[in-house]
Amino acid sequence: xxxxxxxxxQQIVLVLAAIVLxxxxxxxxxxxxxxxxxxxxxxxxxxxxxTTVVAAxxxxxxxxxxxxxxxxxxxxxxxxxxxxxxxxLALDRHVESLHRPALVIMAAVALVIFSYWLVLPxxxxxxxxxxxxxAISLAVVxxxxxxxxxxxxxxxQVLGFMSMENGLFxxxxxxxxxxxxxxxxxxxxxVLVAMVLFGVFFxxxxxxxxxxxxxxxxxxxxxxxxxxxxxxxxxxxxxxxxDG
Amino acid sequence: MIALLITLLAPVAGALVxxxxxxxxxxxxxxVAVSTITFGAAAWLTWTVAASGEIxxxxxxxxxxxxxxxxxxxxxxxxxxxxxxxxxxxxCDTVLTRKRGMRVYxxxxxxxxxxxxLALTTDNLGVLWVAVEGATLATVLLVSLYRTPEAVEAAWKxxxxxxxxxxxxxxxxxxxxxxxxxVVSDPSAGLTWSTLYRHAGHLEPAVMRLAFVFLLVGxxxxxxxxxxxxxLPDAHSEGPTPMSAVLSGLLLNVALYAVVRLKMLVDGSLxxxxxxxxxxxxxxxxxxxxxxxxxxxxxxxxxxKRMFSYSSIEHMGLMTFAFGLGGPLATFGAxxxxxxxxxxxxxxxxxxxxxxxxxGTQSIERIRGLIRTQPAVGWSLLIAVxxxxxxxxxxxxxxxxxLLTATxxxxxxxxxxxxSGLAIAFAGLFRHLHPMVYGAPPEGQKPVRANMLxxxxxxxxxxxxxxxxxxxxxxxxxxxTELITGSHLL
Numbered sequence: 233x234x235x236x237x238x239x240x241x242q243q244i245v246l247v248l249a250a251i252v253l254x255x256x257x258x259x260x261x262x263x264x265x266x267x268x269x270x271x272x273x274x275x276x277x278x279x280x281x282x283t284t285v286v287a288a289x290x291x292x293x294x295x296x297x298x299x300x301x302x303x304x305x306x307x308x309x310x311x312x313x314x315x316x317x318x319x320x321l322a323l324d325r326h327v328e329s330l331h332r333p334a335l336v337i338m339a340a341v342a343l344v345i346f347s348y349w350l351v352l353p354x355x356x357x358x359x360x361x362x363x364x365x366x367a368i369s370l371a372v373v374x375x376x377x378x379x380x381x382x383x384x385x386x387x388x389q390v391l392g393f394m395s396m397e398n399g400l401f402x403x404x405x406x407x408x409x410x411x412x413x414x415x416x417x418x419x420x421x422x423v424l425v426a427m428v429l430f431g432v433f434f435x436x437x438x439x440x441x442x443x444x445x446x447x448x449x450x451x452x453x454x455x456x457x458x459x460x461x462x463x464x465x466x467x468x469x470x471x472x473x474x475d476g
Numbered sequence: 477m478i479a480l481l482i483t484l485l486a487p488v489a490g491a492l493v494x495x496x497x498x499x500x501x502x503x504x505x506x507x508v509a510v511s512t513i514t515f516g517a518a519a520w521l522t523w524t525v526a527a528s529g530e531i532x533x534x535x536x537x538x539x540x541x542x543x544x545x546x547x548x549x550x551x552x553x554x555x556x557x558x559x560x561x562x563x564x565x566x567x568c569d570t571v572l573t574r575k576r577g578m579r580v581y582x583x584x585x586x587x588x589x590x591x592x593x594l595a596l597t598t599d600n601l602g603v604l605w606v607a608v609e610g611a612t613l614a615t616v617l618l619v620s621l622y623r624t625p626e627a628v629e630a631a632w633k634x635x636x637x638x639x640x641x642x643x644x645x646x647x648x649x650x651x652x653x654x655x656x657x658x659v660v661s662d663p664s665a666g667l668t669w670s671t672l673y674r675h676a677g678h679l680e681p682a683v684m685r686l687a688f689v690f691l692l693v694g695x696x697x698x699x700x701x702x703x704x705x706x707x708l709p710d711a712h713s714e715g716p717t718p719m720s721a722v723l724s725g726l727l728l729n730v731a732l733y734a735v736v737r738l739k740m741l742v743d744g745s746l747x748x749x750x751x752x753x754x755x756x757x758x759x760x761x762x763x764x765x766x767x768x769x770x771x772x773x774x775x776x777x778x779x780x781k782r783m784f785s786y787s788s789i790e791h792m793g794l795m796t797f798a799f800g801l802g803g804p805l806a807t808f809g810a811x812x813x814x815x816x817x818x819x820x821x822x823x824x825x826x827x828x829x830x831x832x833x834x835x836g837t838q839s840i841e842r843i844r845g846l847i848r849t850q851p852a853v854g855w856s857l858l859i860a861v862x863x864x865x866x867x868x869x870x871x872x873x874x875x876x877x878x879l880l881t882a883t884x885x886x887x888x889x890x891x892x893x894x895x896s897g898l899a900i901a902f903a904g905l906f907r908h909l910h911p912m913v914y915g916a917p918p919e920g921q922k923p924v925r926a927n928m929l930x931x932x933x934x935x936x937x938x939x940x941x942x943x944x945x946x947x948x949x950x951x952x953x954x955x956x957t958e959l960i961t962g963s964h965l966l
Contacts, residue, residue, distance in 0.1 A: 353682030354654065366654075373647060377640060389636060396643045403647060407654040412664050414535075415602025419646070422609045426639065429616060433632060440625040449629040452710045 241289045248282045249365045252402065253344070256375040259395055260340055261333050265326045265387055269314045272391050276306025279398050282365070283405050292409040301420055302401060310394060310427050317431050318387060321438060328385050336382050340375050347371040354407065365406035372399030384447040386437055390430045397423055479524055480536060482517035483546065484593055486510055490586035495579060500568060503582045504561035510586055511550075511557040514593070518550035526952065537599035537670055540955040545733055546596050548815060552725045552822050553589045555930035559826045560585070560718035562927055566833065567716065577621055581716070588614040588722065595730050601649050601667045604734055605642070608698060611727055612638045619715040630710035637707040638697055645694020651687035652741070655679045669737060676744025684745040688755050691738050692762070698731030700789045701796060702766040712785035713838065717829030720781055724788045725822035729814055732792060735759070736799050740960060743802075759800025764893060766793025771897045774904030779838050780828055783908060784821070787864060790901050791817045794894075798879050801886055804965040808957045809878030812945070816871035816938050817864070823934035824860045827853055830926040831912070840908050845917030850924070854913045856931045861909050863938050865902045871941030 255275040262268040280303035287295030318324045330336070347370035354366055376399060379392030401419075404411045411419070434444060441448050490510030497503045522543050525531060530539035538546070568578055591614055595607035612635065620631035649667070656666035659678045665671045672679070697704040712720045742755040770790035777783035791813070798810035830853045835843040847854030863870035876898065883891045940946075954966045 350686065353680075353686060354651070370647065373643065376643075380636060380640060386632070393636070393639055393643075396640070400643060400646050400650065403650045404653070407650055408657050408666070409663065411602055411650070411653060412600070412667060415600065415606065415667065418603060418606030419609075422606055422613065425610075425613050426635075429613060429635070432617070433620070433628070433635065436620055436623065436628045437632060440623070440628045446632065449625075449632060451626050452629055452633070452714075 241285055245282055245285045245289070246364065248278055248285065249368045249402070249406070252278045252282065252398070253368050253371055253375075256372045256395060256399075257337065257340060259391055260375055260379050260382075261330070261337060263328050263330050265318055265328070265385070266315070266324050268388060268391055269311050269318070272314075272395060273307050273311035275395060275398055276302060276308075276311070279402050279405075280307060282402065283410070286405055286409070290409055294413055295405065295410050297413070298401075298405070298410050298416055301416070305420055305424065306394070306398060306401075309424070313427055313431065314387065314390070317434055321434060321444065323387065323444065326385070328383065328388065330383075336378065340378055343374040343378060344371040347374060366403055369399045369403035369406060372396070372402060375399075384445050386430075386434055386444040386446050389446065390427075393430075394423070394427070477531060477533075479517050479521035480531060480538060480597060483514055483521055483550065484590065484597065486513045486517060487586045487590035487593065490514075491583045491590060494586060495583035497582075498579065500565065500578050503578065504565060507582050507585060508554075508557045508561055511554040511589070514589060515550040515554040518546050518593075522547045526948075532599065532670060535600045535603065535668065536597050538597055539959060540952060541736075541959050542596045542733065544811070544815070544952060544956060545729060546593060548729070548818055549589070549592050549596065549726050552722065552818060553592075555933060556718050556721045556725075556822060556826070557585065559721070559829075559927060559930045560716075562925065563718060563829055563833075564716065566924070577623075580617055581621060584614045584618050585718070585722075588618075592726050592730050596733060599669050601652060601669055601672075601738075604669075604737075605646055605649050608645075608695070608731065608734065609639075609642050611730070612642065612698075615711075615715075615719060615723065615727070618719045619711045621716055621719075622714070624714070627714040630707075630714035634707040634711040637704070641694050641697025641704055643694070644690045644697075648687045648690030648692075648694055648738075651683055651690065652679075652738075655683040655687065655745075669741070672741055673744065676741050677747060679741070679745040681746050681749040684742050685754060688738060688742040688758070692735060692755075692758055695731045695734045695738075696762060696796075699728055699735065699792050699796065700766070701762045701793065702769045702789065705766065705770070705789050708789060709782045709785040712788070713779050713781040717781070717825055717832070720785070721822040721825035721829075724785065724825060725818040728788060728792050729818055732795060732799070732814070735796070736960065739799065753802070756800045756802050759796050760890075761800075763793045763795070763797030763800055764890070764897075766790070767797060768793075768893065768897045768900075771901035771904060774901055775907070777904075777908070778840055780832065780840050780843060780908075780912070781825070781838055783840065783905075784824055784828060787901065787905065788817075788821055790897070791821070791864075794876070794879065797894075798882065799960075801882060802961060803882060803886060804957050804961050804963050805878060805885070806882035807961050808953055808965045809875050809882055811953045811956055812871070812941070813875035813879065816875055816941055819934045819938050820860060820864045820870070820872060823931045823938075824857070824864060826931050827856045827860055827928075830924060830928075831857060833924045834921060835918075840912060842918070843912045845915045845921070846913045849917045849921045850926065852928050853923075853926055856928060856935070858909065858913045859935055860931070861905055863935065863942075865905050866898060869939060869942050871938045874942050874945070 258271040280299045283299035348367045351367045373396050376392045376396030380389045525543045591607045591610040616635045620627045653666050659675045660666045700708040739755045746752050770786045773786045795810045798806045832838045866872050866876045
């Protein structure tokens with residue numbers, strides 16, 4: 233890699249990272265589930281692309297493997313699993329009604345500014361050019377968090393969770409040259425298992441409340457306790473009796 | 477090293493075999509057998525470490541601090557598996573979580589034990605994260621095992637909240653790794669705790685400060701610190717009782733262990749900066765808040781397992797506060813409190829499981845007259861709750877007394893908050909406990925087959941620790957104290 237090429241590659245990395253952040257916004261405001269899953273897949277592919285370019289600039293060869301892992305897991309496997317699940321749950325035409333989307337987008341913008349402010353101590357350190365991306369990755373993490381709070385649909389919450397993982401991976405790639413391999417594999421394994429379990433839970437939730445609107449999972453609040461107690465908080469035995 | 481390998485591999489093998497073993501009877505026994513092997517290996521490991529000092533290498537590290545938690549984890553895993561065999565059989569006979577559910581239960585029980593032991597023994601902060609996240613994944617299906625709407629809701633909440641929390645912890649880990657890049661020459665050793673600890677003084681304070689906030693919020697979610705505690709009462713009350721016992725007795729400890737290890741790093745890094753005790757103050761703040769809030773919430777509970785899970789939050793808050801206070805006396809007290817709290821709380825959950833089966837409900841208002849119906853369960857509950865409330869002959873009293881003394885020395889004004897918190901919690905527990913154990917039993921309440929052996933062993937140990945801490949254990953905790961704070965107590 234000749235040094236004259238570096239600035240161009242750096243610019244590519246920055247542009248790609250910016251598009252990753254943009255996909256986060258798309259995810260946040262996209263009411264159609266299938267389109268949101270596509271946006272998530274794009275985000276995974278972009279993160280993989282950033283990783284590849286960073287690997288090319290820094291001569292860190294194990295990052296090529298990480299990029300491949302991300303591409304397979306985040307851009308192909310998990311979106312495919314989500315697609316299949318939405319089809320089986322007959323949610324592929326589902327459109328969620330979003331409350332106050334403009335306000336949420338404003339909140340997300342505030343989060344981006346907040347992330348830049350928060351990582352100032354890191355940006356000020358002498359380090360590779362990628363340090364700017366740490367702020368972007370923190371913003372992606374926090375927007376994922378916002379999405380999990382704001383969306384009431386279980387699948388959308390999972391998308392938020394997974395995009396948080398994307399942000400974390402981006403942080404690891406940009407702040408450092410990627411985590412040690414054993415950790416990266418462990419994290420990937422955890423994410424995959426989590427996705428499988430999320431799939432199991434979609435069916436369990438639908439079985440119990442007949443929809444995937446997690447807002448309706450509200451039986452376990454402190455204040456509602458009395459009503460439930462009146463109905464008899466039950467051990468398994470009593471439940472079985474009711475079920476017959 | 478061999479002992480360590482057996483400790484870690486026995487649960488893995490157990491999880492794999494139990495995942496395919498269909499008949500329920502042998503599965504229960506095999507679960508006990510695997511737990512026994514794990515405990516034997518952990519005891520061996522403990523003996524090795526006690527005899528010849530810490531074992532380090534191959535990205536594992538077993539020293540005086542974590543080996544005592546390894547022994548505790550394996551021990552509670554064993555006694556809970558003994559309790560769970562007949563208990564889950566009873567559940568299976570009466571309700572029917574399907575047979576497949578039981579296979580998941582046993583397999584995940586061992587997988588959970590593995591993640592706990594891995595988190596304790598690993599030297600790599602990244603692997604620690606993977607193991608703690610793995611513990612969530614292993615237990616989340618168990619929380620929803622009964623498939624009631626409440627159980628599914630509790631599991632979803634647990635999954636999402638802990639997933640978010642732990643994601644923030646990973647961000648903190650990345651930041652730590654980033655700070656290490658400047659200091660550690662070999663980048664692949666940048667997440668090794670021992671290496672980082674050796675170079676802690678050179679880690680960039682500004683980055684470590686930021687990292688610790690993320691790490692504390694992340695692992696603090698798992699410890700059950702207020703305001704990230706929302707998942708804990710739900711998961712404890714809706715999951716099967718053996719799971720509540722291990723969650724309360726083990727998972728919370730392991731998460732706190734992670735926080736303490738990271739605090740050691742941050743303290744080293746901030747030693748020369750303007751605010752050297754920042755990490756300690758953060759822990760004290762979160763700990764005190766959890767302690768007081770959970771004590772107040774105890775009064776409002778109507779579900780017996782929920783009530784005791786708030787008691788767990790309260791005690792974890794106390795320990796977090798003590799570790800934040802620092803100093804040899806407070807740290808010694810906190811280590812002792814971890815031990816006695818785990819033993820007592822798992823005994824309580826075991827007893828509560830039997831009590832709920834006797835009454836057929838978890839509602840406190842409907843559990844009445846336990847002593848008349850089944851004296852063993854009633855008395856155990858009474859004694860165990862007295863122990864957890866901090867009555868004198870038991871170990872919890874000793875550790876709380878040490879903590880109060882330490883607070884009196886370091887921050888006298890906070891003693892008032894601690895004492896009133898203890899009084900509030902005591903009142904909260906006993907106003908609910910009294911009618912449950914005394915009073916007339918409702919018509920037709922029958923005793924159940926109960927194995928009180930685990931409870932008896934746990935309570936006997938707690939009593940022993942309260943009357944006289946054996947010399948070797950005191951030395952051992954003292955060595956751990958020295959490791960954490962750098963100075964002896966004894």
